[in-house]
Amino acid sequence: xxxxxxxCQFVLVLMGLMICGLFCTSLIGMLPIKxxxxxxxxxxxxxxxxxxxxxxLTWKMCFKASPIIAIEADHLPALRMICITLLIYxxxxxxLNQIVYWNQEMTLPDAxxxxxxxxxxxxxxxxxxxxxxxxxxxxxxxxxxxLLIGVLTGIGEEFFFRGGLQRMMxxxxxxxxAAIWIxxxxxxxxxxxxxxxxxxxxxxxxxxxxxxxxxxxxVNSFAHALNNSLVIVSSWCINKGYLSEKFDMFGVSEGxxxxxxxxxxxxxxxxxxxxxxxxxxxxxxxxxxxxxxxNLENAxxxx
Numbered sequence: 001x002x003x004x005x006x007x008c009q010f011v012l013v014l015m016g017l018m019i020c021g022l023f024c025t026s027l028i029g030m031l032p033i034k035x036x037x038x039x040x041x042x043x044x045x046x047x048x049x050x051x052x053x054x055x056x057l058t059w060k061m062c063f064k065a066s067p068i069i070a071i072e073a074d075h076l077p078a079l080r081m082i083c084i085t086l087l088i089y090x091x092x093x094x095x096l097n098q099i100v101y102w103n104q105e106m107t108l109p110d111a112x113x114x115x116x117x118x119x120x121x122x123x124x125x126x127x128x129x130x131x132x133x134x135x136x137x138x139x140x141x142x143x144x145x146x147l148l149i150g151v152l153t154g155i156g157e158e159f160f161f162r163g164g165l166q167r168m169m170x171x172x173x174x175x176x177x178a179a180i181w182i183x184x185x186x187x188x189x190x191x192x193x194x195x196x197x198x199x200x201x202x203x204x205x206x207x208x209x210x211x212x213x214x215x216x217x218x219v220n221s222f223a224h225a226l227n228n229s230l231v232i233v234s235s236w237c238i239n240k241g242y243l244s245e246k247f248d249m250f251g252v253s254e255g256x257x258x259x260x261x262x263x264x265x266x267x268x269x270x271x272x273x274x275x276x277x278x279x280x281x282x283x284x285x286x287x288x289x290x291x292x293x294x295n296l297e298n299a300x301x302x303x
Contacts, residue, residue, distance in 0.1 A: 003172040014058040021050030047156030055164040071163030077218045094251025098261035100199045119194035134235040142236045154225030161187045162211045180208035215284030
């Protein structure tokens with residue numbers, strides 16, 4: 001019962017602080033700036049005020065714990081985990097692209113036609129905003145996009161969802177697999193993009209497992225930033241004519257058997273299975289919230 005109360009308290013405080021952060025971010029819109037500069041300010045403000053700060057403050061307020069130690073951001077990631085992350089991500093791209101394609105091509109029953117129209121409108125609105133930011137051939141705005149949309153957004157969302165929601169649930173003795181998939185579902189749903197829900201759910205689960213396997217928030221933050229930055233860099237290359245406009249269809253079969261996606265899924269599954277069997281990918285031991293914050297550092301070092 002105490003664990004359930006702790007979870008409810010943590011979620012309420014976290015969401016309350018996030019809403020306050022979003023309100024503060026909306027005030028940025030009153031600044032006398034327009035265009036991409038305004039969007040960059042809004043993205044930066046949202047990630048800092050609505051994601052990173054609420055996570056840090058909630059850990060401090062609810063568990064009296066050192067937030068940086070609690071979310072395991074106090075040490076650099078192991079190079080081996082970074083290499084594993086890169087390998088799995090690259091091999092998974094054809095399968096992920098295929099799932100993105102299938103999800104986008106979904107059609108709902110006639111009874112849900114109004115809901116489908118609303119979802120399509122949300123997708124178009126998000127795509128219009130993204131296109132406005134990424135539709136550039138200049139290097140400077142591309143670098144800013146990588147830093148803000150790629151790196152800062154990756155860190156901000158990982159702090160909030162994995163370092164906040166997922167970490168808190170595992171601390172409160174929720175099954176780690178359940179915590180990972182619940183967090184991934186919330187992560188995907190909160191983007192309000194139904195026709196990208198499934199691939200974003202799978203990405204969220206991937207980030208969650210990376211966090212659980214590595215015991216380091218920077219590993220999944222790296223993976224998230226890599227995923228976001230790849231979209232930005234590929235968009236820039238397409239705008240410059242260096243890549244085909246169908247680059248994001250790499251490995252996708254628009255009809256028939258999706259051979260590349262199947263091979264991709266098999267390879268990724270085999271590598272993860274092998275690494276788990278060899279003890280390379282194992283869930284980290286979680287420090288219980290009952291340990292006072294002054295003792296957390298010593299407990300962390302003893303893992």
